[in-house]
Amino acid sequence: DFEVTLSYASKDELGELSVAIQKLAKDLELLKKERNEFLASISHELSTPLTYLIGYAKVAMRKELDEKKRDHYLSIIAEEADGMKDLVKDLLDLAKIDENSFTVNKENFLSQPFLDNIFKLVGPSFLNKGLKLDFESKENFQIFADPLRLQQIVLNLLDNALKYTNNGKKVRLEAYSLNGRAVISVSDEGIGIPSDEIEFIFDRLYRVEKSRSRIYGGSGIGLSVVKELVEAHGGTIEVASKLGEGSTFKLMI
Ligand code: ADP
Secondary structure, eight states, X not given: OHHHHXXXXXXXXXXXXXXXXXXXXXXXXXXXXXXXXXXXXHHHHHHHHHHHHHHHHHHHTOTTOOHHHHHHHHHHHHHHHHHHHHHHHHHHHHHHHHHTOOOXXXXXXXXXXXXXXXXXHHHHHHXXXXXXXXXXXXXXXXXXXXXXXXXXXXXXXXXXXXXXXXXXXXXXXXXXXXXXXXXXXXXXXXXXXXXXXXXXXXXXXXXXXXXXXXXXXXXXXXXXHHHHHHHXXXXXXXXXXXXXXXXXXXXXX
C-alpha cells in the first residue's frame, strides 16, 4: 500500500514527507530525553526518603535506646513512608492519565457533608502546626463531580497551603456555586509564588527554587496531578499569588 501511494507522490510531496519524518524522529528523541529525566527525578525523589528511612530504622533497632527516642525515630519513619506513599499514588495517577485509562465517575452530591469531611481530615494537621483553618460556605449546594477525585484535588491544595504557610497564619477554604458549577478556593497567607514562576507550577516536577523544596519538602508532582484531575472533569483551576503575602487557588468544576 505504502509503495503504491509513494509512486503517485510528486517530488514536493516526497520532500514534505521526509521533513515530517525527520520532525517525528526529533520529537521522539525529545520524548525519550524527557522520559529519562522524569525517571531520574522520580528515582531521586524516592531514594532520598528511603535513605532516611533505612537510617532511622537502623538507629531505632539499637538495643540500648530508650523508649522515647525509639518512638521518635519510629514516628519519623512513619512520616517519611507516608510521603513516599503519596508520591507513588500521584505517579500511578499520572501514568493512568497518560494511558487514557483514567476514568472520572461523576455523580451528584451535596457540598456541606463533602467539605465537612475534608475539614475533619485536615483539621489535626493544621492544629499541629498552629495554623488557623477558616471554612466559609453559606449554602449547601449540589456538586456534580467524582467525589473521591474532588477530595483528592482539595486535599492537595490544602496540603500545599499547610506546607507553604508559616505558623500562626491563616488558611481559608471557601465554596459556593456559580451558574450551576461548584467553585472551591483555598487561600493562604503563606510564602507566595514569584510572578515569573507562576506559569510553571502546574508542570510536572516543577518546583519553585530548589532551596525552597529542601526546606519545605515536596516533589513538584502534586499540582500537575491536580490540574489533570480538574481538566478530566472539564473544569478549570487558576492561581493568584503574591510573594511573601500568600496564594489563592480557585477551582471551578
Ligand atoms: P510540591 O510537592 O513541591 O509542593 P506541587 O506540584 O504541589 O509540588 O507545587 C509546585 C510548586 O509550587 C511547589 O514547589 C511550591 O514552590 C509552589 N506552591 C504550590 N502551592 C503553593 C502555595 N500554596 N504557596 C506557595 N507556593 C506554592
